[in-house]
Amino acid sequence: MRTQVGIIGSGPSGLLLARLLHLQGIDTVILESHSRDYVLGRIRAGVIEQGMADLLREAKAGERMDKEGLIHEGINIAFDDRLERIDFPKHTDGKVVMVYGQTEITYDLMKAHIDEAGGKVYYDTPVIGVEGYDTDSPKIIYEQNGQRQELVCDFVAGCDGYHGVSRKSIPADKISLFERTYPFGWLGILSDVPPVNEELIYANHPRGFALCSMRSHTRSRYYVQCELDDKVENWTDDAFWDELRRRLPPRVADSMKTGPRLEMSIAPLRSFVAEPMRFGRLFLAGDSAHIVPPTGAKGLNLAASDIYYLSRAFIAYYKEKRTDLLDRYSETALRRVWKAIRFSWWYTSLMHKFDDDMMTSRLQIAELDYLVNSDAALTTLSENYVGLPYEKFE
Numbered sequence: 001m002r003t004q005v006g007i008i009g010s011g012p013s014g015l016l017l018a019r020l021l022h023l024q025g026i027d028t029v030i031l032e033s034h035s036r037d038y039v040l041g042r043i044r045a046g047v048i049e050q051g052m053a054d055l056l057r058e059a060k061a062g063e064r065m066d067k068e069g070l071i072h073e074g075i076n077i078a079f080d081d082r083l084e085r086i087d088f089p090k091h092t093d094g095k096v097v098m099v100y101g102q103t104e105i106t107y108d109l110m111k112a113h114i115d116e117a118g119g120k121v122y123y124d125t126p127v128i129g130v131e132g133y134d135t136d137s138p139k140i141i142y143e144q145n146g147q148r149q150e151l152v153c154d155f156v157a158g159c160d161g162y163h164g165v166s167r168k169s170i171p172a173d174k175i176s177l178f179e180r181t182y183p184f185g186w187l188g189i190l191s192d193v194p195p196v197n198e199e200l201i202y203a204n205h206p207r208g209f210a211l212c213s214m215r216s217h218t219r220s221r222y223y224v225q226c227e228l229d230d231k232v233e234n235w236t237d238d239a240f241w242d243e244l245r246r247r248l249p250p251r252v253a254d255s256m257k258t259g260p261r262l263e264m265s266i267a268p269l270r271s272f273v274a275e276p277m278r279f280g281r282l283f284l285a286g287d288s289a290h291i292v293p294p295t296g297a298k299g300l301n302l303a304a305s306d307i308y309y310l311s312r313a314f315i316a317y318y319k320e321k322r323t324d325l326l327d328r329y330s331e332t333a334l335r336r337v338w339k340a341i342r343f344s345w346w347y348t349s350l351m352h353k354f355d356d357d358m359m360t361s362r363l364q365i366a367e368l369d370y371l372v373n374s375d376a377a378l379t380t381l382s383e384n385y386v387g388l389p390y391e392k393f394e
């Protein structure tokens with residue numbers, strides 16, 4: 001096979017890139033190791049920045065999001081027996097976020113790109129590696145029905161997540177990796193019960209962090225901080241709800257509706273960046289290049305900002321024969337990535353319990369008290385949470 005842009009992975013990064021390029025008449029092929037149903041079944045992110053919502057509209061895949069997504073104008077932080085609201089529009093010139101599940105976004109992109117536009121996406125087709133990324137016609141080597149095949153491309157987009165092969169196709173001496181792991185994980189439940197609050201509640205509690213989030217008016221997503229080696233099998237639904245209630249202010253806990261799990265999982269927390277994000281004609285985007293702990297709701301949004309920069313760079317190349325945006329992709333994307341890495345690390349450090357270190361916990365409470373009483377600190381949190389602006393190109 002031959003294509004202009006070969007894309008590895010059909011997560012949000014790969015699908016959004018394919019869709020934006022297709023609308024500009026640029027040919028793409030996506031190769032995905034799992035089945036379409038498996039990709040759709042993964043329960044992940046849910047808070048969308050304005051920049052990503054606009055990109056989905058540009059991709060003509062935002063109609064259902066605009067109908068069903070929930071606009072959130074703030075978040076709540078519980079600490080030291082207090083519950084404080086942070087008003088985003090007040091601190092960001094009117095900006096808000098949208099709550100709309102990653103599974104819904106993936107579904108909308110698949111429908112638009114595959115079912116309606118006939119985009120070429122091959123499922124159950126694992127990529128083995130990328131060859132010749134530093135030549136004019138790189139090749140993606142993949143397996144289909146047990147046969148080794150090649151996809152020859154002008155460019156390769158490595159949108160294959162943290163465990164993918166595109167980053168691993170680069171020799172170790174050409175790539176720098178930065179990593180921090182955190183000494184805890186998040187145990188999450190998805191349940192068809194109405195959310196306990198209209199907006200998210202982040203709780204800093206002596207027993208550990210908790211988060212009340214949602215996917216819709218009838219579906220809730222809740223998390224509690226857990227040990228890294230904890231197992232889902234150790235938790236009944238009742239044990240989860242009891243632990244969550246203990247970490248919330250009593251008036252919130254008392255009004256919580258509980259129900260059976262649709263899904264329960266444990267996610268480790270990690271900050272990770274690979275530099276650079278371009279190697280000849282291979283470009284990394286999304287989780288293949290960086291991971292953030294989910295506290296700041298930035299993972300999916302960073303994938304979208306990478307795709308914003310990468311799609312513009314490919315469009316400028318094919319429409320205007322310009323290579324300058326391709327040359328600037330890594331530097332531009334990484335500038336935004338590192339700011340989100342910093343914000344996610346800061347917010348994670350502020351909200352979680354670190355061992356039984358009382359000094360850290362007192363410092364956290366002092367910082368939270370300062371935060372909710374300082375316009376400057378509230379502005380800093382709000383403008384990072386709603387999403388820093390994308391850089392514009394002439």
Ligand SMILES: Cc1cc2nc3c(=O)[nH]c(=O)nc-3n(C[C@H](O)[C@H](O)[C@H](O)COP(=O)(O)OP(=O)(O)OC[C@H]3O[C@@H](n4cnc5c(N)ncnc54)[C@H](O)[C@@H]3O)c2cc1C
Nearest residue numbers: 009011012013033044045127160161286287297298299300
């Ligand atoms: C459990 C969990 C919870 C999360 N919660 C949040 C959250 O609350 N908020 C938030 O903002 N972010 C969250 N994230 C992060 C967010 O989901 C990711 O940032 C987002 O999925 C990145 O999209 P992506 O397309 O870059 O990568 P992915 O979604 O990982 O997609 C990569 C795709 O590549 C495919 N692939 C991998 N290897 C190969 C190969 N060799 N050949 C072909 N295909 C391959 C994979 O099957 C996958 O479909 C969460 C992530 C996880 C894992």
